[in-house]
Amino acid sequence: MVSGLTSPLEEVKGIIAGSTACVTKTVQQEPFKELVTCVLAWLAYKKTADESFN
Numbered sequence: 001m002v003s004g005l006t007s008p009l010e011e012v013k014g015i016i017a018g019s020t021a022c023v024t025k026t027v028q029q030e031p032f033k034e035l036v037t038c039v040l041a042w043l044a045y046k047k048t049a050d051e052s053f054n
Helices: 009-014 029-053
Strands: none
Touching: none
16 A cells, blocks of 8 residues: 555554555655565465466
């Protein structure tokens, strides 16, 4: 979730709605890069797991 709203309540609302990560604007480069790296690693793992299952 990317949001301009920075209160903890807004982050909780995002999590309740299904978000697993929250990035607030103005996006800071390093934390965003770390998040993207984690997402890409998860996608690669999921693809490998799916291929192993089939």
